[in-house]
Amino acid sequence: MAAGDSGEDKLIARLFGSVATHPGALGLKDDAALLAVPPGHELVLTKDALVAGVHFFPDxxxxxIARKAMRVNLSDLAAKGADPLGVLLAFAIPPDMDAAALEAFAGGIGADATLYGAPLLGGDTVxxxxxxxxxxxxxxxxxxxQMVRRATARPxxxxxxxxxxGDSALGLALRLDPARSGFAGLDSASLDHLRDRYLHPRPRLALARPLRGRASAAxxxxDxxxxxxxxxxxxxxxxxxxEASRVPFSAAARAAIAAEPALLETALTGGDDYEILAVMPDHEVSAFSTFATxxxxxxxxxGHTHEGEGLSVRxxxxAELTLARGSFSHF
Structure with a gap:
């Protein structure tokens, strides 16, 4: 993402010139960014792509859309115990995306770059x-x-x-079928909550540092x-x-599930929560909870881990619950 004299360069400068203010972005006038790793630290890198009609609705x-793209990636950093250093952005513009939509998209990137301390460093557009x-x-x-890995949980x-x-999965179900019985009795605030959780994930970056040294895996x-x-x-x-009864649900989710019990499976398996899932010794839970609070x-x-293999949901x-769907998968 280098700003120069071409049409693409002018578009980049117009959309992101005021966003990419970090010195490492080099004013978006080079072919790469320059970033120093803090002494005594290691890099943590993650990448997610979002496609209209798959990860978000075209309208x-x-x-x-911009903020969701930012947040799903920052959520990965949070779960690894990492502090953001910056982001690289690439996006492909379809013919029906006008100047106003592009400006709004760039504004969303800039807003979250500031909110989460994750400056735009460069990228590409086509x-x-x-x-x-x-x-x-x-x-x-x-x-x-100190990166918190996935494969290091202990019994x-x-x-x-x-x-x-489950809020996001229920928000998607609401979007697809607002007449479902589970949503019929919800008040407007509850419906708005579910819709917003689908549109705007909440990366738990405040938990990144408390995870270090406490979680054996996260x-x-x-999905x-x-x-x-x-x-x-x-x-x-x-x-x-x-235990399904110990899974935390919002008031809106609880009301929807009470009205339509089949939505419990949607909440447990539907995805897009972007919460932190961690395994840690019991004696570390109190300190971790204090930081979170x-x-x-x-x-x-x-629940708890133990010797063996597999997951039991009670x-x-x-009694063990039988869930038809394990998780979201593209394949």
Whole structure:
């Protein structure tokens, strides 16, 4: 993403000239960015692409699309215990995306770059016959040897999750079928909450540092709580049991599930929560929760790991729940 004299360069300068103010961006006038890694730290890098019609609706507000693209990547950094250093942005512009939409998109990138301390460092833009596609590479830093991995959970530890689960999946279900019985009795504030959680993930960067040295393993919940926990357990070579009654739900989600119990599976497996899922010793939970509470984020213990393999999800009576869908998958 280099600004110069071509049509593309002028577009970049107009859209992102006031956004890419970090010295490492070099004013978007070079072919690469320059970034110093803090002494005693290692780089953590992650990349997610979002495609219209797959990850967001084509008629979603452009600023919301931008912020979702930023936040799903920053969520990965948070789960690794990393502090953001910056982002690289690439996007493909379809013919029906006008100047106003591009300005709004750039504004969303800039707003979250400032909000989360993740400056725009560079990237690329191209034309495409469609669909609109956004790809962000997020770069973070973590003290040497302290990245929280996925494959290092141990048996006999607490399984914890931040925030609330299922709001985004229910927001998507609401978007697809607003007449469903689970949503019929919800008030406008609850409906707005579910819609917003789908549009605007909340990366838990405030939990990045508290995870270091406390969590034996962690990941963010992108493809559904149950499916992502199964991935973590499998990668670590341990088993786990969680209780559905201990999974934290918002008031809106609880009301929807009470009205339509089938939505419990949607909430547990639907994805796009972007909460932190971690495994840690029981004696570390209190300190971790204290840091989270200070940041306005809830933390819930939903189960424990143990020797063996696989994941058991229990209901309030201790019976195992059978879930038809494990997690979201593109393939």
């Amino acid at each position: 979603d507000p452009p600023a919301s 034309r495409t016959p469609g669909p609109f596609t956004v790809s962000i590479t997020a770069l973070g830093a973590v003290p040497t040897g 006999g530890e607490a399984i914890v999750v931040s925030g609330t689960i 990941m963010d919940v992108s 559904g709580l149950v499916g992502d926990l199964r991935k973590l357990l499998s990668a670590s070579g341990v088993a786990g049991t969680i 200070a940041a306005g984020i809830g933390v819930s213990v939903i 209901d309030g009576d201790g």
